[in-house]
Amino acid sequence: MNDEGTAHIEVRDLALAYGDRVVQEGLNFSIARGEVFIIMGGSGCGKSSLMKAMTGLLRPSAGDVWYEGQPYWAGDEQQRQEIRQRCGVLFQSGALWSSLTLAENVALPMRHRTRLSEAQIEELCAWRLALVGLRGFEDYYPNELSGGMRKRAGLARAMALDPEILYFDEPSAGLDPVSARLLDDLILELSASLGTTIVVVTHDLASIFAIAGRALYLDAGSRTQLALGEPAALREHCEHAAVRAFLSREATVPADAGETG
Amino acid sequence: MTQHGENETPADEARVEARIDGGKLTLTISGDWLLASQPPGREALLAMIREAGDVHEVGFSCDRLGRWDAALLVPLQALQEAVQQAGVQLDDDGLPEGARRLLRLAATVRERSDVRRVREHDNIIVRIGNATLEALAAGRELARFMGELSFSAGRLVTGRAVFERRDLLLFLEQTGANALPIVSLIAFLTGVIFAFVGVMQLQRFGAGIYVADLVAIGMVREMAAIMTGIILAGRSGAAFAAQLGTMKINEEIDALRTLGISPMDYLVLPRAIALVLMMPLLTIYAALLGLVGGAVVSITMLDISLVQYLAQARSAVGLNSVFAGLLKALVYGVMIAISGCQQGLACGGSAMAVGQATTSAVVMSVLLIVISASALTVIYTVFGI
Ligand SMILES: Nc1ncnc2c1ncn2[C@@H]1O[C@H](COP(=O)(O)OP(=O)(O)O)[C@@H](O)[C@H]1O
Ligand SMILES: [Mg+2]
Numbered sequence: 001m002n003d004e005g006t007a008h009i010e011v012r013d014l015a016l017a018y019g020d021r022v023v024q025e026g027l028n029f030s031i032a033r034g035e036v037f038i039i040m041g042g043s044g045c046g047k048s049s050l051m052k053a054m055t056g057l058l059r060p061s062a063g064d065v066w067y068e069g070q071p072y073w074a075g076d077e078q079q080r081q082e083i084r085q086r087c088g089v090l091f092q093s094g095a096l097w098s099s100l101t102l103a104e105n106v107a108l109p110m111r112h113r114t115r116l117s118e119a120q121i122e123e124l125c126a127w128r129l130a131l132v133g134l135r136g137f138e139d140y141y142p143n144e145l146s147g148g149m150r151k152r153a154g155l156a157r158a159m160a161l162d163p164e165i166l167y168f169d170e171p172s173a174g175l176d177p178v179s180a181r182l183l184d185d186l187i188l189e190l191s192a193s194l195g196t197t198i199v200v201v202t203h204d205l206a207s208i209f210a211i212a213g214r215a216l217y218l219d220a221g222s223r224t225q226l227a228l229g230e231p232a233a234l235r236e237h238c239e240h241a242a243v244r245a246f247l248s249r250e251a252t253v254p255a256d257a258g259e260t261g
Numbered sequence: 262m263t264q265h266g267e268n269e270t271p272a273d274e275a276r277v278e279a280r281i282d283g284g285k286l287t288l289t290i291s292g293d294w295l296l297a298s299q300p301p302g303r304e305a306l307l308a309m310i311r312e313a314g315d316v317h318e319v320g321f322s323c324d325r326l327g328r329w330d331a332a333l334l335v336p337l338q339a340l341q342e343a344v345q346q347a348g349v350q351l352d353d354d355g356l357p358e359g360a361r362r363l364l365r366l367a368a369t370v371r372e373r374s375d376v377r378r379v380r381e382h383d384n385i386i387v388r389i390g391n392a393t394l395e396a397l398a399a400g401r402e403l404a405r406f407m408g409e410l411s412f413s414a415g416r417l418v419t420g421r422a423v424f425e426r427r428d429l430l431l432f433l434e435q436t437g438a439n440a441l442p443i444v445s446l447i448a449f450l451t452g453v454i455f456a457f458v459g460v461m462q463l464q465r466f467g468a469g470i471y472v473a474d475l476v477a478i479g480m481v482r483e484m485a486a487i488m489t490g491i492i493l494a495g496r497s498g499a500a501f502a503a504q505l506g507t508m509k510i511n512e513e514i515d516a517l518r519t520l521g522i523s524p525m526d527y528l529v530l531p532r533a534i535a536l537v538l539m540m541p542l543l544t545i546y547a548a549l550l551g552l553v554g555g556a557v558v559s560i561t562m563l564d565i566s567l568v569q570y571l572a573q574a575r576s577a578v579g580l581n582s583v584f585a586g587l588l589k590a591l592v593y594g595v596m597i598a599i600s601g602c603q604q605g606l607a608c609g610g611s612a613m614a615v616g617q618a619t620t621s622a623v624v625m626s627v628l629l630i631v632i633s634a635s636a637l638t639v640i641y642t643v644f645g646i
Binding site for chain 1: 331338367
């Protein structure tokens with residue numbers, strides 16, 4: 001998929017640990033520009049930790065994440081800042097700033113990271129909120145909105161700096177199936193229209209099959225990646241029973257998956 | 262939203278030209294439309310529509326359009342709305358695929374007429390009026406809270422109040438034992454200051470020994486309780502407001518309510534009990550340390566012994582003074598508990614609101630302490646305590 005030139009994001013020999021406790025190790029994969037990439041696995045296998053290492057929130061214990069051939073963690077602070085600015089992140093619960101209105105939430109990154117005028121910023125806020133279906137909610141505070149609306153507002157904020165890469169942590173968590181589906185569709189539509197590279201962390205099967213990009217399976221037992229490929233193909237033909245079981249929602253985890261959790 | 266070009270060439274100037282052809286207005290968009298290069302805005306496009314006058318269709322030609330981002334989409338969205346309002350046909354086939362999809366996406370969710378808020382700028386009179394109404398509402402809220410708390414206390418007496426023993430012990434430790442160092446320091450220094458001022462004045466009349474009376478009466482009746490009250494307002498009142506405010510934001514308080522557990526009993530009572538028990542104890546301790554401070558100053562500056570000082574101090578304070586001081590301490594404890602817990606439970610939904618609740622809790626505690634101090638002093642005088 002990414003034979004031409006360097007990959008947009010490349011993870012090499014990455015290991016994640018909290019103190020002495022290794023969460024994942026030996027992670028190797030690359031993501032092409034414009035690709036929709038899924039990181040999946042059971043709860044607690046280290047999906048969020050991997051995303052944190054990719055977005056600069058958690059220093060890996062070994063290995064590095066390369067953005068267009070530039071190592072993130074080996075770079076200096078200025079290079080990191082420059083890379084971070086090209087990434088937008090939607091956090092699991094939206095993580096909107098609670099004392100700011102939606103418009104102020106979306107405007108904050110633009111105020112501090114661009115030289116746009118106030119009038120331009122106001123127009124752009126309205127446009128981005130309209131894109132995520134929140135037209136007219138500029139002056140609402142996050143706690144006056146439903147969970148789904150907060151997620152979408154978080155998406156508008158994540159897009160504020162026109163990122164080349166968007167990260168999503170459990171976008172469907174806490175949403176009803178219909179809202180979750182609408183959010184997945186929105187993510188796909190935005191990526192198709194904008195050409196944004198998208199990385200989605202999720203354990204939600206409905207989302208995984210709806211998004212249907214290439215998917216990476218992280219295993220909690222063996223603490224490494226087990227499989228990489230299209231979810232539908234993995235469900236039928238993956239050599240690891242644990243992956244097939246996960247994707248077909250089977251309760252009995254085979255013995256070789258080891259302890260989970 | 263840049264359509265990422267490989268090379269960073271300087272931007273071609275963004276232009277838009279209008280051509281009318283048999284009732285159809287075609288906008289020819291060319292150049293690079295990037296936020297950084299300030300292309301024509303919505304006003305420019307809307308003006309073109311107005312100038313065009315009577316047309317039945319609007320279309321686009323984008324053959325020479327270079328790179329683009331939201332700078333192209335914001336004016337196009339405004340245009341799309343204006344055109345639709347005028348009942349004119351919009352033909353978006355000429356737009357780039359991505360732009361077309363995004364514009365359709367933005368148009369799918371129509372704005373409900375009732376959502377948008379009007380930002381109001383009130384004049385000074387309206388603001389004063391609103392502030393007064395808010396103050397009255399806050400007073401009512403406080404009275405309601407006190408009422409609820411007394412019902413809760415009633416349930417405590419009849420043994421029907423539900424809360425954790427463990428919580429109570431924790432709060433006793435936090436409000437009482439953990440406050441000892443700061444209470445010691447402040448009480449000791451208050452005694453020192455009292456005695457120092459007293460020595461300077463009384464020595465002139467050769468009445469130096471009465472410094473012991475001054476320190477003893479001052480500490481026992483007033484200062485020990487008020488100092489301890491202010492310390493606990495800052496320590497525990499603020500902590501309670503922050504704890505309860507954060508719990509409110511996380512819906513932890515709603516969770517208790519749905520289980521049929523009264524937040525008043527479960528959260529407020531143990532905190533209030535801890536304060537009401539610890540305030541008098543800490544006050545006794547503070548009064549003693551104040552006397553020690555006074556003794557140090559008196560013995561070093563005057564020609565009196567520790568025994569003389571203690572005898573004089575004992576003769577100055579009767580049991581009624583001790584009672585007066587302890588009653589004040591008890592009342593202050595209730596005031597701090599009420600302010601801290603009420604502000605915490607009334608907290609709004611944001612991180613900022615927790616900060617405000619904490620600030621108000623401390624301000625209100627100190628205010629209530631001073632008001633009740635004055636009220637009690639008047640009552641004591643009337644009844645000759
Ligand atoms: N801040 C932290 N400190 C210590 N351990 C953590 C921390 N965050 C996560 N973990 C542990 O790392 C493992 C992976 O967590 P996480 O990446 O959140 O999993 P996932 O997102 O896949 O559910 C879990 O076992 C969790 O207990
Ligand atoms: Mg997670």
